[in-house]
Amino acid sequence: xxxxxxxxxxxxxxxxxxxxxxxxxxxxxxxxxxxxxxxxxxxxxxxxxxxxxxxxxxxxxxxxxxxxxxxxxxxxxxxxxxxxxxxxxxxxxxxxxxxxxxxxxxxxxxxxxxxxxxxxxxxxxxxxxxxxxxxxxxxxxxxxxxxxxxxxxxxxxxxxxxxxxxxxxxxxxxxxxxxxxxxxxxxxxxxxxxxxxxxxxxxxxxxxx
Numbered sequence: 001x002x003x004x005x006x007x008x009x010x011x012x013x014x015x016x017x018x019x020x021x022x023x024x025x026x027x028x029x030x031x032x033x034x035x036x037x038x039x040x041x042x043x044x045x046x047x048x049x050x051x052x053x054x055x056x057x058x059x060x061x062x063x064x065x066x067x068x069x070x071x072x073x074x075x076x077x078x079x080x081x082x083x084x085x086x087x088x089x090x091x092x093x094x095x096x097x098x099x100x101x102x103x104x105x106x107x108x109x110x111x112x113x114x115x116x117x118x119x120x121x122x123x124x125x126x127x128x129x130x131x132x133x134x135x136x137x138x139x140x141x142x143x144x145x146x147x148x149x150x151x152x153x154x155x156x157x158x159x160x161x162x163x164x165x166x167x168x169x170x171x172x173x174x175x176x177x178x179x180x181x182x183x184x185x186x187x188x189x190x191x192x193x194x195x196x197x198x199x200x201x202x203x204x205x206x207x208x209x
Contacts, residue, residue, distance in 0.1 A: 011049050013039050015059050023114035026122055027057060027130070054129050061133050064116060065140075073101040077148065092151035096200045096209035099169055103192045106177060114181050117174065142166060153208055169199055 017038045021030040032053055036046045050056040080093040106113040123130040145166040146159035156162050172195055180188040200209045 010039075011059070014041075014046060014049060014056070015063065018056055019060050019063070019115045020111040022060065023111045023118055026118050027128070028122070057129055060115065061119070061130060063112070065137070071105050073098060073105050076101045080148070088149060093148055094209055095145075095148075095150050095152060095165070095169070096196055096205070099173065100192070100196070103173065103189060106173075107188045110181065113177055117178055117181070120174075138167075141170070151208055153204060172199060 014035060018030065018035050021034060021038070032043050032046055035056075036043050039046065046056075050059065076098055077093070080088065080091075083091065119130050120134055122128050123134045125131065142163035146162045150156075150162065152162070152165075156165055173192070176186075176188065176191055176195060180186045180191070196209065202209075
């Protein structure tokens with residue numbers, strides 16, 4: 001058991017370092033040797049844990065879909081899914097509130113956010129090993145969001161309208177993240193609050209955000 005825990009911690013360390021390096025240099029610009037140097041292993045030692053660079057990329061990408069208890073955005077939905085209908089009436093699932101939690105998490109983890117944006121841009125190339133992941137992730141996320149029992153204004157009653165709303169909000173967030181990470185003087189959370197007033201304007205969204 002102790003050996004397994006030590007191995008899991010080593011893999012976590014490799015994934016963390018790889019995520020930071022990809023955020024700086026991209027997937028192709030990050031070498032196994034550089035990863036090894038940063039985690040205190042040889043190349044063979046890194047590959048012993050992750051097998052191949054492509055497998056390591058899959059571990060990095062898995063972070064963006066996992067049910068991580070340290071991620072308050074995942075925790076938000078997990079708590080809402082555990083509520084009864086009556087409890088949801090008192091404490092509804094609010095889509096703007098969920099995106100606010102995502103914004104807080106991403107602001108606290110800039111290398112995590114940066115690596116995602118870098119990989120997403122690189123993966124526009126159909127030959128990139130993450131291309132299929134990003135192509136499918138959008139569909140999965142829209143289907144997931146459409147199935148959540150959100151409390152929303154009446155014009156978002158259909159799964160399609162919820163999916164388009166989520167796509168618009170997510171696109172706005174990724175755009176702001178790019179500016180935050182690429183320009184000086186942008187406070188991500190401060191500006192996301194301003195974005196909310198545009199995306200979810202009051203009084204129309206009163207009680208829904």
